[in-house]
Amino acid sequence: MKNFSSEIIRHSTSHLMAAAILELFPQVKFGIGPVIENGFYYDFDLERTLTPQDLIKIENKMKQLIKKNLKFEKKEIEIDEATELFKKLNQPYKIELLQDIEKYGTTQESLKHKNIPAEGGSASGGKALKQNKVTIYQLGNFIDLCRGPHVENTGQLGVFKLNKIAGAYWRGDEKNKMLQRVYGLAFASQKELDGFLKIQEEAEKRDHRKLGQELDLFQINDNIGPGLILWHPRGAILKKIIENYILDEYTNNGYQLVSTPHLAKLNLWKTSGHNDFYRENMFPVMHMSEMNKEEKDDYQVKPMNCPFHIAIYNHSLKSYRDLPLRYTELGTVYRYEKSGVLHGLTRVRGFTQDDAHIFCTPEQLDKEIETTVKFAVKILKTFGFKGYDIYLSTQPEKSVGSQENWNQATKALENSLKKLKIKYEVDAAGGVFYGPKIDIKIKDSIGRAWQCSTIQVDFNLPEKFAMTYTDSEGKKQQPIMIHRALLGSLERFMGVLIEHYAGVFPIWLSPVQVYLTPVGKAHQSAVKKLAKELSEKGLRVETNFLNETISYKVRKAEKMKIPYILVIGDKEVKSHNLNIRTRDNKIVKMSKKKFIEKILKEIEIKK
């Protein structure tokens, strides 16, 4: 038997599903059906909405079709002929795709989904098709516009499972009709499918929303508002540890701490351009006149910190000798995210950025970018993120500033990446309205990528806010501004961190590091004494004097994933040795002095 790549198997399974749907719903109109990670999907326009029961029916129909051992038949035909064919089949979406191919030599989807493997999308693919001809594939009664390749017959398919129904806009545009998308998993063997399901189960176990509850880190409360995080004591201490660490790093590396308010007059955001470009992501304006007629100004809760830092810069005349100037702040910003996009800690409406703005001369720009990229990688390593992907995002469709500025800023970012010999991908038109950027996506312990660090070059805000410095010849010059956040949003970063470590934080990040419980009443004073001693060494200690059995108290501490659990009884009081239960469920005997040395050393290691 021939071996086919999983892309081919997935794509062929997608066709099989479409064929099954055609049998069950003869009126169906097909959208596209590409390969995705671990499987495939196909978009359909159907009379009625599908239910989970329908998935079972479709799966069964697919199995029936497999038994017929149908062939995947390929044909190359003229575009005109294909258009006629799909007209006859009453498939308007396919005709739309054909029109694209005629115009561009490929579909817009294939340009958009550049991550999908070339043989992956139905009627799509990386390379342009030959001008006048397209290939079609037929499986039973189902005919599809498709580059292929496919398996030869249904007997060569692997295992599959339909797992999700969702709405999806035709061509990904919210102005278009919403189609129904059926997602499926497909693998060459049952073993691979099982392996994937196991990883998925693991991902569910480490879901930060679930762990956040189990470890009592935070809540999101309907009465407070969606997308707004309430940090409980254990979560707040974790946040503080991260904030302290990151601010120390910044101030030790040439940044100056500033602090700015959560509100500002609306005019500020008009000057910055945010009011024009991001109005729909800003909270509504506060009209102060509603409070008091004398107050004429409108106010706005801040969606970002930059204009404040610019105001601090502009407060006094700056010399070229002052530059580069780096202002940092843990700035809490509020952005109005649409209700459907909110997600735990990773997509919220109020969050704290480890923000900074670097103001420099053109000559200093390359070096500042380079230093910042290196710095970001170093910081991320401290948190246990070793793998990352880097993206260079270029000028978006809607932007401000001259073309020359854009070219210059993009070039600067490109040069730095090349100089650092870092591999990167270009995210075309993925930049911010005021400038291009470098994004770092970190990979967590189970291989998922998360965007955190962002480094943006901006010539435009300095212009809008009339920023200057005096050069060595006494002439006024305009500084260049770099916006950068290395962790991004603290909330988001903490969500990623929770999933990365599955709640089992390294010692330096653990909200509680040592858990102490006496065996009986007689040992309470010994526990109190030890707790005080450990706290004085800077350790985070929790004691439990509750009327509970030892086993129960250990169980509770284990569930909270506390690194060291110490039970104090006669043995410990007499011998001055401690019995320490670690997170791998081992009990280690050690002197108090040695234990303190060990744990303090473990905390130091991160640096």
Add this chain to the structure above:
RNA sequence: GCCGUCCUAGCUCAAUGGCAGAGCAAUAGUUUUGUAAACUAUAGGUUCUCGGUUCAAGUCCGAGGGACGGCUCCA
């Protein structure tokens, strides 16, 4: 915002249209415990909200809110 699913005690979940319940957590008492669940009791509810149908609504219908899975978006 759009498509779909869901919403009952702090958490996880029960309850043919017919008295709103269990386990865990919480609180109190008893027990003073040696490394993942002692015992007993108590308390805990506008069944997301509003409206409708019905003798009777957690359950059926309508509107709204929120969560979840996607889509779009993510400065």
